[in-house]
Structure formats: C-alpha cells, structure tokens
Amino acid sequence: MAINDLSKDLAPISSNTMADIVEIKLREYLKKKSFRPGDALPKELELAEALGISRNVLREALSRLRMLGMIETKKKRGMILARPDILGSFERVLDPLIIDNNTLQDIFELRLVLEMGLADLLYIRKTDKDVEELENIAKKEAKLDESFRIKSEIAFHGKLYDMTGNDTLKRFQIMLMPIFDYVLTQEKKPIRGKVNHMDLVQILKTGTKEDFKIGMQAHLQPHFDRINKIKTNK
Amino acid sequence: MAINDLSKDLAPISSNTMADIVEIKLREYLKKKSFRPGDALPKELELAEALGISRNVLREALSRLRMLGMIETKKKRGMILARPDILGSFERVLDPLIIDNNTLQDIFELRLVLEMGLADLLYIRKTDKDVEELENIAKKEAKLDESFRIKSEIAFHGKLYDMTGNDTLKRFQIMLMPIFDYVLTQEKKPIRGKVNHMDLVQILKTGTKEDFKIGMQAHLQPHFDRINKIKTNK
C-alpha cells in the first residue's frame, strides 16, 4: 500500500520546465480573473511579454490547455475560454497496456462499485421502453455462440448505464470497459454468476429496487469472489 | 437527450492544427511500436524530421504528452515513455465553475452511485481498526458546531472510501468532492437523512452487508429525493 508516501511527503522538487510553470500560472490567472466560457483572452504576445517568456514556451503551455479543451483559438479572433470535456483528458490516458497492475485492479473494482450502485438511479429513471429494449438484448443472447457473447455482455451492461439517463456515467462506463475486459482476459476461464441477464430483466419488470440490488450482486458474485481471493496480495 | 448526435455522427472535420495531428500520430506510433514504460524514444530532431514538421510543432505535441505524464524527458538521456497518472489529467479539468450544469448534476449522481456501491468492497476489506477510526470521526461530530460539520462530513465519507483499500477510488472521491459540495451549496437548506453517521458505524460493527446498503440508502435518501424532483427537467 502507501503508493508513494515518499514522493508525496518530500517534494515537488523543482517544478520542472518553464512550460510547466506557465501552465500553472495560466490556470491561476484564469481562475483569479474568474473568466467564464466564451470570454476572450489576451493575445499570445501580450501573455508572453507579461510572463517574461518567449512565445514559444507560452505556446507549449497553451497547447496543453487547448488539448484539455480549456481554451479555443481562431486565427484572428484570438483565444477564448472554453468548456473542457471533463472525460476527454481521462480517455487519452486509459490504455490497459500502460497502466500498472495495481491500478488496473483498482479500476476493475471501481466498475464493480458503479455497477452495484446503479440500482437507485435506475429505478428513478427507467422506462418501460428501456426495459423492453434491455429484454431484447437478453433474448438475442441465447441464440449467440460464445464468440458473440462478449459483445452482448457489453450491450447489456451498457444499456443499463444508458437507462440511468446520466450521459457522463455512460461515457465513463464505455471508457472503463476496455480495462474491465483486459483484466478479465487475464483470467483463465469465463466466469458466470447464478443470476443471468434475463433474470435481471425480470426483476426490473416486476421486482423492487432491493430485489435488483440482490440480483446484481449475485450476477457479479464471481468477480467479488476473485477479489476476495487476491485480497491478501494487496 | 443524445448529447451531441450531430457532432458524433458527422465529423471531426479537420483535425485542426499540426500539433493536434502530431499528438495523435505520436500516440499511434507509441502504440504500434508497443513501447513500454521506461523505453527510450527517438530524439526530438529525429521525430520532427520523420514527421516533416518543425521542432516547434513537435514540442507542442510533446508538451501535451508530458503533461499527461506519458513521457518524461531529461537533459541528455532524451525521452522515455512513462506511466501516466490516470487521474492527474482528469483532476486538471475539474473546476465546478467551468463545468456546465448538466455535467455537474451528472457528477453529483455519479458520486451517489459510487457511495451506494461501496458496500460490497467495504465488507471484503474493512478491518476492526478501520471501523474504530470511523467511529471516532462520528463521535467527534456530536461536539462540533455547524461550521465544522462539513469537514467532518468529508472526513467520514472519505474514510469509507479509504476502507475499500482502493487508492484510485479514494483519489477519485477526493476529486469529485468539490463538485459534490458545490452542487449542495446551490441548495437552500442542508439536508439530513434519517440514518446518521453513528448509525452507519453501528451497522458496520454488527450488521450485514445488506443492512449497510439499506442504511446508506436511507442516509442518502434526501439526495435521491432531490433527483426525483428534477427528474423531469432533464
């Protein structure tokens, strides 16, 4: 545990390059001046001069903010503050091959937590049409051979997130999926809970929120069993 | 809803600037060559030449990857691929003042979902020591006046995430907190559930996982009520 007490406790050391510093300074500047999306920013030369740096360094810092979607620029209009896509930056970094194993496991668990917590929102927002569509997905499943099983798995759980009416949550789930899959493929054999998709649909149709929670728990039980097994390894 | 079918369906249009394109190309390059953390990258001049661009543009793209923690550079050693901090980039963008209201609401709900889903992980990992510490937090609470109530609220729920032993989850919660608070302060009066922190501690001590889920639901009920109210507005 204790990821990095060391690096936390004892130093940002030297805030590396100028671009790093300028990036921070720009952030502070935008905050202090309480710019709002759409507001125009000073032009590059003015900023560079004010900061006492070359336009080059400034542009490296601006490039970062631009990537995050915090600013937008047009040829003559100059720069304006924009609304960043909060998940966009996150998405850029989510590559299972780069992330270390501990974090992969963390994210796997994170998705389980989400899945377990969906029920309340789901029961607030679900519609009959939603449930019907979900049922169709589950029905088709029976006819599919194993190779298409994964696709259906994704479709089903994706639809669940869909039904919460929470776009951010939905996107978040989509982004986490590759990692979820990756961790699973590290496992030997596919695991299946005692409650299947069709069962869950039935609960959604006639059961209570509490029923659904219990059902989902049973559905994901194999994953929790696995976590229990490696619990000590952490 | 359908956030933006339009922008999704019909175009990234022109991937704006060179830096944008180079950023993508570099990403593809790193992936295709399946570089691993620690591997050395070609030097700037070589990359720039290979891409047929100025070193300037290249550095703008590199600056982005460096910000995300995907690469690290040292004066003579050159560049190496690094492990990005997956939440670091996310953190940079999480400013309640910039995020639009719909997304704020989404994130608020996201945190509720997390909170509701914690139980399973919690019951796998919690220790007596953890519960004891949690109890201390809840006990102190009684003596505090209203102004310190928020701090304790944070400490209590933070400790819950702590107890899951999932560092990523914990950090995620910390990052989401300002937004959670922000949305709450938009409300008139502070809301309080029928189950308080001390009750939750008692459940953790002697109750089952299911008891805890029910308890947490009751604790958060006011928030869900609020969601139910604005359900139609979406």
Next chain:
DNA sequence: ACATTTGATATGTAGTACATAAATACTAAA
C-alpha cells in the same frame, strides 16, 4: 446601398541560435 477588394492583425509554422545539464571521454596526479 451593396458587393468586392484591400489591409491589418492574431494565430500557425519554420528555422536558427544559444543555454544548460548530463553522460562520456580524456587527462593528470597518486
């Protein structure tokens, strides 16, 4: 009054030059 041209301007890209830090090679002393 309207359409077209022209100019001004802010960002985008390229290229050169030099500073700086760090690894390597080299030199001189023990």
Next chain:
DNA sequence: TTTAGTATTTATGTACTACATATCAAATGT
C-alpha cells in the same frame, strides 16, 4: 593501475525572427 578532475559531446530547454494563413474591418468601386 587507479582515481580525481577536466573537457567534450549531445539532447533538451529557451529565445528570437520571419513568414504563412485565415479572418475581421475598413476602404473602394459600381
């Protein structure tokens, strides 16, 4: 031969200049 210290080399970091390009705005012509 070893070791300490110095010089050299090299890749990144920073600065500056020049020009391309797109767009807004004013000037011009019909």
